[in-house]
Amino acid sequence: MPEGDTVWQTARRLHIALAGRPLVRSDLRVPRFATADLTGRTVLDVTPRGKHLLTRIEGGLTLHSHLGMEGAWKVYGPGERWRGGPAHQIRAILGAAERTAVGYRLPVLELLRTREEEKAVGHLGPDLLGPDWDPATALSNLLADPARPVGEALLDQRNLAGVGNIFKSETCFLVRATPWLPVGQVPSPERLVTAAKRLLEANRNRPGGSRRLSVYGRAGRPCPRCGALIRKADQDDRPAYWCPVCQSGPTS
Template structure:
């Protein structure tokens, strides 16, 4: 699933291409929006809120979308060849001005609502790690409201803090030497866990490549994520992996049993 930094970068690129100009085309290929036409309306801004994308338009309207596991937006020159990343039947939304066309492949949760109603989609979110509302103290306080929940699950709960996904969860906990099944109430320094979450997402938000180790060589970008059975880059112990959480929300988790001793 695209994580907070990927969604932030997507919003930033869409904003630079679309904001301040009227749309010449809007084409929504989902039944609920089949008759909606936003052509002629100026795009005021595109922003990320956690893992949600909000395209705000003239007339106090907002177009909401979510990338979920497989969604993506691509930009191409209007009038030029379309992106060749996915087959055309996967297109669910098109927004274009006279210079740029934004094509949404397999994007989800598409809605056009009054801007005042955005809270329907993002009002439940905690402070956004990459947003102007970031508040580390509130994020820590939110986590502490569920002391008996495993920290690996708590970090993924977007109500606590918005933007951490499965990869960053694993990497943050490795950096802080915290086992994923440690109870929130037993984590020695939640402030450091939250600060590291912020640092790693901020470090990667301006480019599509994600590295938490500072390395870019293939297989060396992450400390533990996606490296089950491989040697830990710190101590050489085999990385372990297991599902964490209750189905259907269980997510595969990676950790080093030596660097992150079990509680």
């Protein structure tokens, strides 16, 4: 599932392509909104909220989308071949005069009144890359269930919005805790929100796939800190990576 930095980059590309421009093409390929016609309306902005995207449109409308595990928004110029996947995977097309945004495999796509956006994203905790970032609230949310494994707590978007499986492992590495350590036992737990914030900010402007990672995806390779071999195990059906020497706590 895309991390908050990827969603932030997607929102920026969509905003550059569409904001301030009237739509000349609109096609929402989900049954509930298939008859909605947004042509002629100007796109006001595209804003990320955790792992959600809010495309605000003239007339008090917001197109809410979520990338899920495999979704993507692609932007194409005039005459450019669409390469995001086969046509049957297209869920949305928003076209301005010079750029067309195409949403593929979007598990969530809904048209809302802008004043009702909170119905879609109001459950989210503070956004690590958003203007609402509040480290004290994020820490309080994480510690509300001190027995919960820290990896699970970080992934819960109600606690803080934007951490995915990659940065779950990386955050745990930075604070020297395994993903299974109860969050209430993490020494100086405020380091969790500081580390997560630093990781997402450091990577949000990097091209896709160029993140600098210490443990994620590196099973069997040496730890960059101590040289021990990185290990991998499942946590809630998702891979978790950790250093058996640098990180303290249970390993399952």
